[in-house]
Amino acid sequence: MKLPRLIPAALVSAVLAFSVAACGSDDSSDTADTTGTAASESGTAASESASWPVTVEHALGSTTVDEKPERIVVMHEAGIDPVLSLGLEPVAMFEIQGGDDNMPWLKDRIDWPEDAALTADRTADPEAIASYDPDLIIVGDVYVDDAKYQELGKIAPTLVYGWPADGPAWQPILDGVATATGLEDKAAEVKQRYNDRIAAIQAQFPGIDKLTYNSAIMNQGQLMYTTNSVFEDLGMVQTDAQKAAGARGTISLERLDELDGDVLVIYDPSGDKKILEDNAQFAALPSVKNGSLIWQDMALGYAVTTASGPLSLDWAVEHITPELTAAVK
CATH class of the missing domain: 3.40.50.1980 (Nitrogenase molybdenum iron protein domain)
Known part of the structure; x- marks a missing residue:
């Protein structure tokens, strides 16, 4: 659900990271299903047995999360997949550069605002973020410096991640969000399913x-x-x-x-x-x-x-x- 496009959420660093992927089979619908409804059901049970506060390591240090987050704002292009894979939903997310056609696998899933103001001028906007009353912020390192990180930390616990040159960006985010929300067991399941899918592609x-x-x-x-x-x-x-x-x-x-x-x-x-x-x-x-x-x-x-x-x-x-x-x- 898009909000009015005030400023395009351009991401030069992300463009420089663009590349390609692998081959597929008829398992795509099964993968989506097991990462959605099933994740939500078992994830809820797992989080109920977790305890807080917890400390999460990320690109700019460590952040303490005092209680289970319920209102997550995502401002990292690789952050939305891990959040959804854990059975969670954000209250708001970045605006997809070029429109939803550039993330077509999410078209039927997005039911929350895509807000260009969150990262206007490629900088995290504290006022826009605070308007969603978040209790957890996931943000790309291209949108914050140390000062901006400190500012966001006054709004809600903030986790900052980059795009590693030697591995996928989504896995560190998955681990961090799982720790913050008490869903570590669910994160392990998500990674195992992903690895199984990779193995199936290699076999094909x-x-x-x-x-x-x-x-x-x-x-x-x-x-x-x-x-x-x-x-x-x-x-x-x-x-x-x-x-x-x-x-x-x-x-x-x-x-x-x-x-x-x-x-x-x-x-x-x-x-x-x-x-x-x-x-x-x-x-x-x-x-x-x-x-x-x-x-x-x-x-x-x-x-x-x-x-x-x-x-x-x-x-x-x-x-x-x-x-x-x-x-x-």
Whole structure:
């Protein structure tokens, strides 16, 4: 349920993290069901046996939660999946950049405000947040500095998380929210189901865990490496060239031969695709020749890295099965 769009919730850091994911099966509805209704029922029982206060570690230190939270405000793109997977619902969340079509796996679930004012000008707005009377705040590190964190802490216990370069953002958030709400056992179940799903994908595509990949964003005629947490979960590894360049390393258009992974993911928000397609080195890349090149859109980037999690995995895998099939042949 959207509120009026006052200021778009742009997220440059999230765009730079966009990448792609895995393959799927007919288990998607089962995954969603077991992470929804069942989570809510067993999660309630688990939280009733928990006790407070509890201390939660996060990116900016530790926060004490004195009592069970009931009104959660989420301002982290990867935070909504863990909250819902635990059977919880926020009282408000960030506005999805580009609209709900960019998180289509949540379309039938969102029944609370998406408020652009929460992170207007890419900064957490204490007044907008306080209007929801929260007792727990989940916020991305791109929206707060130390001073803003202290300010939010006066409103409600605040947990700050980033987007790790070496793993999924959703799992630390899941652990933190579970600790705060007394749902640690439920969090363990959520992670086990996710790991089982990853194993099923690996079994469906034998050898996927032996593949290498490159992932990059094409912006204003320049390529910059990006991460892909789902590929990493599937056992795929970055090429040596990407590892050596590091997070946000750049690739010269004269050295496109460095993009020699079994799978190549390109996000092209500026519409510069033709620059690459007209390049002879690009045309000669293994992934381009073998059909394992993926042109990523914003929704897929959300699904596999920026806002990835158990709920988005099966949506993502349905969209790149042909490319992964080509890669494991």
